[in-house]
Amino acid sequence: xxxxxxxxxxxxxxxxxxxxxxxxxxxxxxxxxxxxxxxxxxxxxxxxxxxxxxxxxxxxxxxxxxxxxxxxxxxxxxxxxxxxxxxxxxxxxxxxxxxxxxxxxxxxxxxxxxxxxxxxxxxxxxxxxxxxxxxxxxxxxxxxxxxxxxxxxxxxxxxxxxxxxxxxxxxxxxxxxx
Numbered sequence: 001x002x003x004x005x006x007x008x009x010x011x012x013x014x015x016x017x018x019x020x021x022x023x024x025x026x027x028x029x030x031x032x033x034x035x036x037x038x039x040x041x042x043x044x045x046x047x048x049x050x051x052x053x054x055x056x057x058x059x060x061x062x063x064x065x066x067x068x069x070x071x072x073x074x075x076x077x078x079x080x081x082x083x084x085x086x087x088x089x090x091x092x093x094x095x096x097x098x099x100x101x102x103x104x105x106x107x108x109x110x111x112x113x114x115x116x117x118x119x120x121x122x123x124x125x126x127x128x129x130x131x132x133x134x135x136x137x138x139x140x141x142x143x144x145x146x147x148x149x150x151x152x153x154x155x156x157x158x159x160x161x162x163x164x165x166x167x168x169x170x171x172x173x174x175x176x177x178x
Contacts, residue, residue: 038115041108042085043072043162045170046095046122052143054093054125059138060160067159068152070166071095072117081105081118089122091132093141097122103169108162119166121173150176 006023009030013019021033046054059066071092075084082100090096101121108117133139144152149167158164171177 034112036113038074038108038113039077040075040081040084040115041072041117042075042081042088042120043070043117043166044085044089044097044120044122045070045103045166046089046093046097046125047146047170047174048095048125048143050143051146053146053149054089054095055142055144055149056092057140057142063159065159068157069160069163072166075118082120085118085120085122089125090129091134092137092139094127094129094131095125095141096128098124101173103173104165106162106165117162117166119169121170146176 004026006025008021008023010022011019017038018034018036021035022030023033024030044054048054054071056069056071057066058069071089072085073088073092075081076087079087082102086096086100099122101123102118103121104119105116106119107113108115131139131141150171152158153164153167158167168177
């Protein structure tokens with residue numbers, strides 16, 4: 001059997017950031033699918049010379065909790081994922097890195113998101129300024145030893161799967177896993 005994309009019969013856009021597609025499946029059935037339309041995102045595992053990872057904590061309304069994350073966010077129109085990553089790290093944490101390596105690109109949820117998250121490892125990071133947060137952001141910054149970050153991941157302290165993916169890619173790049 002050869003899998004094929006579904007045939008889109010109709011698209012409605014109730015709002016700018018999502019669409020409803022009525023699709024015909026290869027077997028003839030029709031379904032309606034919600035697609036969240038986002039731009040590109042970037043996530044950064046930033047490592048200091050002292051082997052500390054720059055972690056942030058912020059409130060996430062969907063789950064109603066303050067959670068651990070790596071810095072990151074939306075790549076602005078006209079920016080490359082790397083440019084967006086560098087900007088986001090500086091804005092959210094006040095840190096910047098000397099060396100940047102793209103480590104992967106993943107889909108937040110291929111069932112209903114249309115975008116990708118580009119992950120980066122930044123090394124030799126150092127604090128160079130204060131945070132420059134967006135008006136709707138409240139972020140706390142925590143430089144954390146890399147071994148503690150690994151333990152936190154293993155103990156389930158990172159709730160967002162994309163954060164675990166970024167950490168996995170970074171650890172592979174650092175040859176901390178095979």
